[in-house]
Amino acid sequence: MKTDVIIVGAGPTGLMAANQLARFGIDFIVIDLKSAPTAESRAIAVTARSLEIYQQMGLSDTVLEQGTKINSFNVYSEGERKAEVKIGEIGVGLSDFHFLLAFEQSKNEELLYQNLKSIHKNVLWNTEFLELKEWTDNIEILARYENKPTSISAKYLIACDGAKSPIRHQLNFKFEGGTYENKFFVADVIMNWNLEYDKLIVSPSDKNFCAFFPLKGNKRYRVLGTLPKGYDTKEDVSFQDIGKEILNATRLNIDFEKVHWFSVYKLHHRCVNSFNKGNVYLAGDSAHIHSPAGGQGMNTGLQDAYNIAWKMAFVLKGHAHKRLLDTYNEERLPFAQWLMKFTDRMFSIMSSDNWFIARFRKFFALRLVEIIMSKEAIKPIVFRTVSQITYTYRGKSLSAPYRSKQKLKFRTGDRLPYVSENYYTQFTEPVFHLIHITNQNDKVLENNGMLPFPIKMIKNSINDWERFGVKSELFILVRPDNYIALISDTLNEGILEAYFNACFTNNT
Numbered sequence: 001m002k003t004d005v006i007i008v009g010a011g012p013t014g015l016m017a018a019n020q021l022a023r024f025g026i027d028f029i030v031i032d033l034k035s036a037p038t039a040e041s042r043a044i045a046v047t048a049r050s051l052e053i054y055q056q057m058g059l060s061d062t063v064l065e066q067g068t069k070i071n072s073f074n075v076y077s078e079g080e081r082k083a084e085v086k087i088g089e090i091g092v093g094l095s096d097f098h099f100l101l102a103f104e105q106s107k108n109e110e111l112l113y114q115n116l117k118s119i120h121k122n123v124l125w126n127t128e129f130l131e132l133k134e135w136t137d138n139i140e141i142l143a144r145y146e147n148k149p150t151s152i153s154a155k156y157l158i159a160c161d162g163a164k165s166p167i168r169h170q171l172n173f174k175f176e177g178g179t180y181e182n183k184f185f186v187a188d189v190i191m192n193w194n195l196e197y198d199k200l201i202v203s204p205s206d207k208n209f210c211a212f213f214p215l216k217g218n219k220r221y222r223v224l225g226t227l228p229k230g231y232d233t234k235e236d237v238s239f240q241d242i243g244k245e246i247l248n249a250t251r252l253n254i255d256f257e258k259v260h261w262f263s264v265y266k267l268h269h270r271c272v273n274s275f276n277k278g279n280v281y282l283a284g285d286s287a288h289i290h291s292p293a294g295g296q297g298m299n300t301g302l303q304d305a306y307n308i309a310w311k312m313a314f315v316l317k318g319h320a321h322k323r324l325l326d327t328y329n330e331e332r333l334p335f336a337q338w339l340m341k342f343t344d345r346m347f348s349i350m351s352s353d354n355w356f357i358a359r360f361r362k363f364f365a366l367r368l369v370e371i372i373m374s375k376e377a378i379k380p381i382v383f384r385t386v387s388q389i390t391y392t393y394r395g396k397s398l399s400a401p402y403r404s405k406q407k408l409k410f411r412t413g414d415r416l417p418y419v420s421e422n423y424y425t426q427f428t429e430p431v432f433h434l435i436h437i438t439n440q441n442d443k444v445l446e447n448n449g450m451l452p453f454p455i456k457m458i459k460n461s462i463n464d465w466e467r468f469g470v471k472s473e474l475f476i477l478v479r480p481d482n483y484i485a486l487i488s489d490t491l492n493e494g495i496l497e498a499y500f501n502a503c504f505t506n507n508t
């Protein structure tokens with residue numbers, strides 16, 4: 001078999017990579033040793049930035065329909081409510097998706113898989129990656145399908161083969177970090193209690209940490225937490241054991257009616273020091289793993305796939321030099337490294353057995369969260385951080401130097417500012433967009449054919465952009481992933497041509 005891109009792994013990262021390559025008309029083969037998308041719920045939250053990608057793909061309405069908005073965050077200790085923070089509209093004015101949405105990993109995978117099928121693409125299920133035969137200039141892999149060895153060749157490979165990545169192992173990528181001492185449990189349950197069913201509840205105690213996330217469906221909840229002491233070394237821990245411990249520790253009056261899924265696992269925090277070797281590019285858990293604190297794992301994989309796919313598409317179409325792919329590592333590695341530290345700090349506070357930290361957690365930390373979060377000015381800061389909308393590629397190679405005399409509130413490398421409701425729906429085509437901000441009605445900007453590929457023009461009025469500091473005519477070049485490539489007051493002297501020449505076609 002022969003293709004342009006082999007994707008190993010059809011988890012959320014691999015399926016997103018496949019969908020993105022399909023948007024650009026690139027040929028690919030996705031393989032996975034499973035026989036279908038995962039049925040386990042696993043990751044539960046989708047961030048605003050991931051929802052914006054789904055919106056660009058025309059899928060966000062389905063996600064909203066099938067997901068659950070979480071309206072408040074509550075802290076209970078010893079059966080009593082200690083704090084409540086309303087988070088329903090936490091990010092208003094920052095994104096069309098200004099809330100916290102639970103939409104499980106299994107649903108993300110199913111959605112992405114069905115979307116592939118709707119465009120007549122499929123996954124080669126029951127196909128196990130065995131070995132990379134060639135990986136420097138071209139790719140050749142050996143896989144096993146129905147007990148038969150199969151060879152697949154391609155120009156590039158995206159390794160979305162998860163935390164244990166056989167590809168990362170074969171190529172000896174460094175994967176430094178550590179393993180947490182505590183074990184962790186997750187369960188999807190149907191449960192009855194005397195509390196409302198749309199609230200996220202966190203219940204810290206001296207013994208362990210436990211959280212309850214509402215899922216779509218009658219009385220469906222995800223329960224997760226650290227295993228209580230004494231269970232760490234025990235084999236075959238059952239939910240019956242843990243259920244009793246949950247009741248003891250939280251003192252909540254819960255009747256667990258049904259357990260759909262229960263798993264106990266060790267958590268790691270590890271990251272590679274480079275996202276690629278030769279023509280092999282790692283994405284998602286194959287490159288970085290961290291605690292689920294903050295619900296960032298799956299979302300980061302989706303963003304990795306989104307970033308590499310458009311760049312690979314431009315290179316394969318001959319629109320860009322292969323050097324463009326180096327910017328994947330340049331842009332995504334610092335984020336993965338920051339995330340590992342951020343989630344590690346959060347997780348250590350949530351799960352530590354240290355007497356002082358456990359007391360602090362039980363009596364002060366979450367009360368502190370309530371006080372901080374009750375300040376209206378703080379909510380957008382929290383939303384920006386956890387929703388991944390603030391992450392910027394400022395100062396990176398694809399972010400051109402600032403060329404405006406205006407005092408703008410955004411820079412090259414930033415996510416396209418959220419101008420108004422549904423603003424991003426103008427940016428659904430897999431191309432660069434050039435926004436021309438002007439109040440002159442008669443001025444029509446033409447693509448003069450000097451550019452290496454089509455660019456879609458969008459005209460906005462200065463009024464629309466005033467709150468971002470725009471006072472006069474401005475041009476903003478936006479990448480296919482809705483990050484700002486270039487900002488300029490004029491389009492003189494072949495500015496666009498110079499940008500593409502430097503970033504896309506220059507061989508030096």
Ligand SMILES: Cc1cc2nc3c(=O)[nH]c(=O)nc-3n(C[C@H](O)[C@H](O)[C@H](O)COP(=O)(O)OP(=O)(O)OC[C@H]3O[C@@H](n4cnc5c(N)ncnc54)[C@H](O)[C@@H]3O)c2cc1C
Nearest residue numbers: 009011012013032033042043129161162284285292297298
């Ligand atoms: C029990 C559990 C609970 C979790 N809960 C949360 C949570 O609450 N929040 C959160 O953010 N994250 C959570 N995570 C992490 C989250 O699931 C991952 O971050 C996410 O799945 C990463 O997606 P991925 O596509 O990169 O990797 P995966 O989902 O691991 O996908 C990798 C794919 O590669 C395939 N594969 C592996 N080896 C081969 C091979 N040799 N040949 C072919 N295919 C192969 C696998 O079958 C799999 O389909 C949880 C993980 C687990 C295990």
